[in-house]
Amino acid sequence: MAEPSNQEEATASFLEAFLRDTHPDSLVTGLGGYGLAAVYDSGRAGVSTLLRCELDALPMPETLAGPEGPVTRGCSHRCGHDGHMAMMCGAALDLSTSRPPSGRVTLLFQPAEETGEGAARVLAEAFFRDSCFDYAIALHNLPGFTMGSVILGEGRFAAASEGLIARLSGDSSHAAEPEKGRSPGKVFPYIISALSEVPQHSAGLQDSAKVTVIHARLGEVAFGTSPGKAVIMATLRAFDEKVMNALRTECESVCRRLSSAFGIDCEISRTQSFPATANDPAAVEVVRRAALSLGLGIHEVRRPFPWSEDFGHFTSVFRGALVGLGSGLEQPPLHHPEYVFPDELLETGRTLITSIAGALADAGESGEDLS
Ligand SMILES: [Zn+2]
Numbered sequence: 001m002a003e004p005s006n007q008e009e010a011t012a013s014f015l016e017a018f019l020r021d022t023h024p025d026s027l028v029t030g031l032g033g034y035g036l037a038a039v040y041d042s043g044r045a046g047v048s049t050l051l052r053c054e055l056d057a058l059p060m061p062e063t064l065a066g067p068e069g070p071v072t073r074g075c076s077h078r079c080g081h082d083g084h085m086a087m088m089c090g091a092a093l094d095l096s097t098s099r100p101p102s103g104r105v106t107l108l109f110q111p112a113e114e115t116g117e118g119a120a121r122v123l124a125e126a127f128f129r130d131s132c133f134d135y136a137i138a139l140h141n142l143p144g145f146t147m148g149s150v151i152l153g154e155g156r157f158a159a160a161s162e163g164l165i166a167r168l169s170g171d172s173s174h175a176a177e178p179e180k181g182r183s184p185g186k187v188f189p190y191i192i193s194a195l196s197e198v199p200q201h202s203a204g205l206q207d208s209a210k211v212t213v214i215h216a217r218l219g220e221v222a223f224g225t226s227p228g229k230a231v232i233m234a235t236l237r238a239f240d241e242k243v244m245n246a247l248r249t250e251c252e253s254v255c256r257r258l259s260s261a262f263g264i265d266c267e268i269s270r271t272q273s274f275p276a277t278a279n280d281p282a283a284v285e286v287v288r289r290a291a292l293s294l295g296l297g298i299h300e301v302r303r304p305f306p307w308s309e310d311f312g313h314f315t316s317v318f319r320g321a322l323v324g325l326g327s328g329l330e331q332p333p334l335h336h337p338e339y340v341f342p343d344e345l346l347e348t349g350r351t352l353i354t355s356i357a358g359a360l361a362d363a364g365e366s367g368e369d370l371s
């Protein structure tokens with residue numbers, strides 16, 4: 001089952017039935033769209049843990065034949081969120097027969113991660129306003145790392161990113177008389193080229209920053225018309241807010257200055273904003289302990305990853321960590337048309353999630369100061 005962001009209806013309904021059979025103490029649906037949260041409560045005071053996975057797939061055609069064939073045309077699980085959900089369902093089965101010794105565990109199935117909307121929307125729900133979580137943990141499979149290894153990093157773990165949209169407008173005219181209109185065509189290539197150069201001019205050598213033009217369209221397919229409109233979209237990336245602010249200011253300024261120099265109007269908007277994900281060292285330590293207790297290999301990373309994850313919204317509110325789970329050295333990268341979540345990782349992921357929940361409950365039980 002693969003459904004794109006904000007359309008995860010069938011996925012959520014399948015999960016709702018599955019989770020009900022695990023007899024959670026409460027099951028909340030409709031979170032931030034189609035999100036679900038299943039709560040397993042020990043009935044005793046203790047640590048409140050949130051474990052998150054994602055519901056959505058990517059708007060990429062399913063090119064690989066599965067046992068039942070593709071369910072949704074033009075959509076596929078190329079980020080492995082299907083595997084994350086299956087691992088969490090395994091953890092739900094474990095919690096169904098064995099509640100944590102103290103405190104409670106909430107399994108969150110979050111919608112719309114790929115568009116950066118889901119986490120913020122879920123967090124704005126009354127369920128989150130009324131609940132207090134001591135820890136929030138999420139696992140993401142990572143190709144390029146040994147299968148079943150656990151990738152840990154304290155502090156910044158994943159970059160912040162956001163989308164910039166520059167809409168250029170002039171006046172269309174007959175293609176025979178472009179001089180009688182104002183085509184954005186002249187400034188179009190300059191903006192594309194200048195945007196890619198922005199990090200060179202706005203980020204120091206010690207800062208990492210990137211601007212990637214991801215889409216550009218000039219006019220329409222109309223051979224008789226000189227275009228009057230164009231749009232350019234780019235993704236901005238940085239590891240901290242200060243650099244991201246500088247990058248944003250410079251990108252907007254480049255678009256406006258160049259457009260104005262060519263007599264073209266420019267309107268700028270932003271979309272899909274992901275904060276940087278910052279991992280709490282105590283949360284990372286609990287995961288490290290759980291992984292070691294299972295005999296899993298640990299890979300400590302010193303530099304954050306360049307991709308973004310909207311779990312950063314959770315780590316900015318709760319003490320938490322986003323953790324990598326190696327999905328194989330020979331795997332194609334995430335979002336690649338041939339990427340598939342490896343089934344052999346499911347049991348490791350399930351056990352790790354259950355062990356993390358157990359390790360946090362144990363730490364709470366023993367009154368250990370995790371700070
Ligand atoms: Zn993804």
Ligand SMILES: [Zn+2]
Nearest residue numbers: 079080081140
């Ligand atoms: Zn993902």
